[in-house]
Amino acid sequence: MQPTDVTYEAQISTAADAMIGLTGEVDDDSLHRPTPCAGTDLGALLAHVIGLSEAFTAAARKDLGASTSTAPQVSESVLPDDWRTALPSRVRDLAASWRRPEAWQGMTQAGGVDAPAEIMGTIALSELVLHGWDVARSIGADLDLPDEILQVVYDFHHPPQPQNEREGMFGPVVEVPDDARIVDRLAGLTGRDPFWPHGTLEE
Numbered sequence: 001m002q003p004t005d006v007t008y009e010a011q012i013s014t015a016a017d018a019m020i021g022l023t024g025e026v027d028d029d030s031l032h033r034p035t036p037c038a039g040t041d042l043g044a045l046l047a048h049v050i051g052l053s054e055a056f057t058a059a060a061r062k063d064l065g066a067s068t069s070t071a072p073q074v075s076e077s078v079l080p081d082d083w084r085t086a087l088p089s090r091v092r093d094l095a096a097s098w099r100r101p102e103a104w105q106g107m108t109q110a111g112g113v114d115a116p117a118e119i120m121g122t123i124a125l126s127e128l129v130l131h132g133w134d135v136a137r138s139i140g141a142d143l144d145l146p147d148e149i150l151q152v153v154y155d156f157h158h159p160p161q162p163q164n165e166r167e168g169m170f171g172p173v174v175e176v177p178d179d180a181r182i183v184d185r186l187a188g189l190t191g192r193d194p195f196w197p198h199g200t201l202e203e
Contacts, residue, residue, distance in 0.1 A: 006118070007098075007101075008121060008125050008152060009099045009103075009121075011125055011148075011152060012095050012124060014145065015128035015145060015149060016092065018145050019049065019128050019131070019132045019135070020091055021144075022141060022143075023049070023135060030138070030139055031079065033138050034138065035138040036134050036138070036192050037075070040075040044075055044076070044079065046079055046083060048072060048131070049090075049091070050077075050080070051067075051077060052072065052124075053093065054067050054093075055067045055068050055072075056097075056124040057090070057094045057097045059109060059120050060117070060124075061097055062117075064108070068109045068111070070111070071113075071168075072111065094124065103117060103121065105117055110124075123156075125149075126153045129150065129186075130192075133192070134192075143183060150186050154186045157189055157190060160173050170190045171192075172191055173191060174193055174194065176188035
């Protein structure tokens with residue numbers, strides 16, 4: 001991952017709005033639904049979204065500490081009782097933090113990894129987009145994002161690293177035709193089955 005000299009604050013805000021809209025459609029009975037993230041139900045995934053939002057907000061502010069120094073264990077994330085207010089609040093904070101020009105300057109940290117801030121901001125966008133796709137699939141909805149944003153995330157991850165270097169981040173690449181929709185190619189590139197869950201969701 002090389003510095004890009006490009007910032008994506010507008011794209012982060014759009015992806016944040018999409019995430020908030022999707023999670024607003026989640027009812028209590030859906031929290032135990034499976035997601036495309038193996039071994040992770042929807043409640044744990046939403047808890048992860050809260051955690052990553054806190055971490056990338058801190059990364060943007062260069063407020064390094066406990067929230068930025070450890071890699072998350074997604075399947076072990078516990079959804080707080082106040083998640084319906086906490087999640088939108090944290091996601092909005094994330095978007096707001098990356099609208100500051102200084103957020104994209106210098107070095108910062110998230111997930112225990114140190115990287116140029118412009119790279120970390122692009123990862124924040126990727127996290128919102130990919131987990132937005134996961135949430136959408138889990139509840140049987142569509143991820144309503146412009147292709148231009150999906151292309152940014154696709155280009156960021158393409159070509160994929162060798163699997164031994166991306167283990168713990170993404171599963172093996174799922175082959176998708178070159179003429180498929182960008183959302184399906186992005187899913188496959190990041191180790192997701194574009195056609196998950198192959199029909200009716202399992203309860």
